[in-house]
Amino acid sequence: VRFSYEGGAAEGLNNDDEGAEAAAAISARSVFGAPAAVLREVSLLRLLGGHPNIVQVLDAFMDSSARVFLVCEYLERDLRRHMDEAGRLQPSCTKLFAWQLLRALEHCHKRCVTHRDVKPQNLLVDPSTNILKLCDFSLARQLVLSGDVQTRRVASLWYRSPEIFLGSIASGIALDIWSAGCVMVEMMTHTPAFPGSSDLALFFQFRVLGTPTETSWP
Incomplete structure (x- = not known):
């Protein structure tokens, strides 16, 4: 896995293996804990999920530094x-x-x-x-x-x-x-x-x- 794209609020990850289909963009929120703003964003993305012109959220997690990460589908x-x-x-x-x-x-x-x-x-x-x-x-x-x-x-x-x-x-x-x-x-x-x-x-x-x-x- 390698970093292949950096955007304003996200970094993209994809797999170098030709047969791999998985690709994701990791969006970091530098916040302490899981405040209402992050929970609201996740809930809204899930509410809107399934539309072909809205990015899909795949997962959300928190690291040891209390940063919240959203894992979304990857576009170049x-x-x-x-x-x-x-x-x-x-x-x-x-x-x-x-x-x-x-x-x-x-x-x-x-x-x-x-x-x-x-x-x-x-x-x-x-x-x-x-x-x-x-x-x-x-x-x-x-x-x-x-x-x-x-x-x-x-x-x-x-x-x-x-x-x-x-x-x-x-x-x-x-x-x-x-x-x-x-x-x-x-x-x-x-x-x-x-x-x-x-x-x-x-x-x-x-x-x-x-x-x-x-x-x-x-």
Whole structure:
């Protein structure tokens, strides 16, 4: 067994034996014990299990240093690395990836689960088959009865919707769709839709889309 891939929160393991089919990605959570956040992520992944465009959790365990590890199925790279190596994607590939991403989000939303951190680094890709899978549910939540997620700690900066910048309580489904749209733009143009290093990125959104009015954003 050898380390063959390193992602933002995971390291991939696969077997050098040609006949071996087993492969897994090991995701480490540097936490003490098994806090609610880790248990929530495991339970949500199990709830969503079986969908072809959501990464499957195979096991979870804790080492002697009290780090919790999630063992998930292995894919070679994330979408960020894939775009960096392949350059601008072909339109047919962009449409295929977008379709798979929306299928994964539909599956989540039908089960009242919002991912809240959709970005290229959280989309795993098998370049040999063009299969795409949504991963890293560490910020995911199940919707409460109102449909709102009561926190602003959502989404990476480039994929965060305007209402989050403006301090609104995040509606998880709407946030996921905005983030997915940003990913689609990036796949088509090979450039982030709204890059920025701080909340000032909001002004770039307004420059592109226009300032919201009482009619468009009451």
